[in-house]
Every structure is written in structure tokens, then in C-alpha cells.
Amino acid sequence: MKRxxxxxxxxxxASALTLGSCxxxxxxxxxxxxxxxxxxxGIQDESTCRAEFDxxxxxxxxxxxRYQTSSSCYGDFGYDRCYRQQTSAGSFWLPFMVGYMLAxxxxxxxxxxxxxxxxxxxxxRFYTSGGVGVSTVSRDGRAQVAKSQVSQPRARxxxxxxxxxxxxxxxxxx
Numbered sequence: 439m440k441r442x443x444x445x446x447x448x449x450x451x452a453s454a455l456t457l458g459s460c461x462x463x464x465x466x467x468x469x470x471x472x473x474x475x476x477x478x479x480g481i482q483d484e485s486t487c488r489a490e491f492d493x494x495x496x497x498x499x500x501x502x503x504r505y506q507t508s509s510s511c512y513g514d515f516g517y518d519r520c521y522r523q524q525t526s527a528g529s530f531w532l533p534f535m536v537g538y539m540l541a542x543x544x545x546x547x548x549x550x551x552x553x554x555x556x557x558x559x560x561x562x563r564f565y566t567s568g569g570v571g572v573s574t575v576s577r578d579g580r581a582q583v584a585k586s587q588v589s590q591p592r593a594r595x596x597x598x599x600x601x602x603x604x605x606x607x608x609x610x611x612x
Contacts, residue, residue, distance in 0.1 A: 464582040467541035469554060469564055469575050479578040482540065490551040494538035498553035499523070501567040505531040516558035533557075537564050539572065539581075541588040550588065 470476040476487035504523075505511040511520035511531040520531045537554035554564040554572065564572040566587050573582040 462584045462586060464573070465541065465585045465588050467539050467572070467581055467583050467588065468579045469537055469539045469572055469581045470579050471537040476540075476579065481578055481580075486540075486549075490540050490549060491538055494551040494553045495535060497551065498535040498567075499532075502532040502535070502553065502555070503567065503569075507531065514557050514559075515555065516561075519558070539564070539566070539583070541583065 468476070468479070468481060470479070470487075470491075473487050473491045476482055476491070477484050482490070503511075503514070505514075505520070508520060508522070508531050511533060512518075515533040520533050522529055523532050533555050535553040536556050539552050539554055540549050541552075553567060555567070556563065557565060560571065564575065564581075566572070566583070568587065570584055570587045575581040
């Protein structure tokens, strides 16, 4: 009987360790609401700040949450915080990009820039196009974000009809 209790305790302990290690680790990134804020922080040089902003702005058109109606977009981001994008296939609504993230900051020579958004439900915090929040940002732009959000985001290929930024289904290109 003693052996079975010891075995059960070992299994419970191993399960707890396994579950505890499932939590995703964070990585330090740089986040800014403008090129000027990036330059002013003094961590990256001016040319890097400008080039990475341009990359994030271009990427914004591909990865931003898409909505079929203005009211759906306004519901997630607030009135007049969305714009209509016209394409040959039709039109959809996108939120305005309100910042950008440079990641990873330290661990790699490659920097991935991506656009950031501020939903009306949490206007004091940046969110990625996937709806993942960025931790509190320090004065020089340093913040923490889930490691899975450090890589280049995937382009959105489908417009979503219902609201709920970060909590809706999307289809992505591989």
C-alpha cells in the first residue's frame, strides 16, 4: 500500500510540473506609438526606427483585424478609430494602427516589426493583430510579450463578421 501511495504522489508531482511548464514564457520587445518616440528612447538608431515603422505600416494592411461593417470595427476599437479599405475583391474595415513593436529586442539579429492596436475595451494597453496584450510599457519602450507573438504575424485572408477583438475565429495563410 505504501508503494502505491508513493507512486501516486510521484505521478501527481510530475503532473504539476508538466502543467506548470505549459505556461508560455515572455520575451522583451520594444513598443512605440510613433517613430519619434522610438528615436527619443535612444535604444535604436533613427534609420532603424524609421525602417521598422515602415515595415509595420506595410504589414498592417495584411494582418490587421478585418470587419465587414463599420459598426463591428467601432464596437471593438471605438468610434472613428477604423477606416474602410477598398480592394478589387470588395471592401472591409480595419482599425487604425496606433503603434508598432520591434521584436525580438536582444535574442536575435533579425528584428520583426509588427503593428499594434488599442481596443476600446483596454485603451491604455497595446495589442498585437492576434489580440494578445503587451505588458506595461516602460518609458523607453521596453515591454514583455508572449514569445509566440515575437515572430512575423500571418496575413489575414478572411473578413470576420462578428466583433470581439482577439476572441474571434480567423483564417490565415500559411
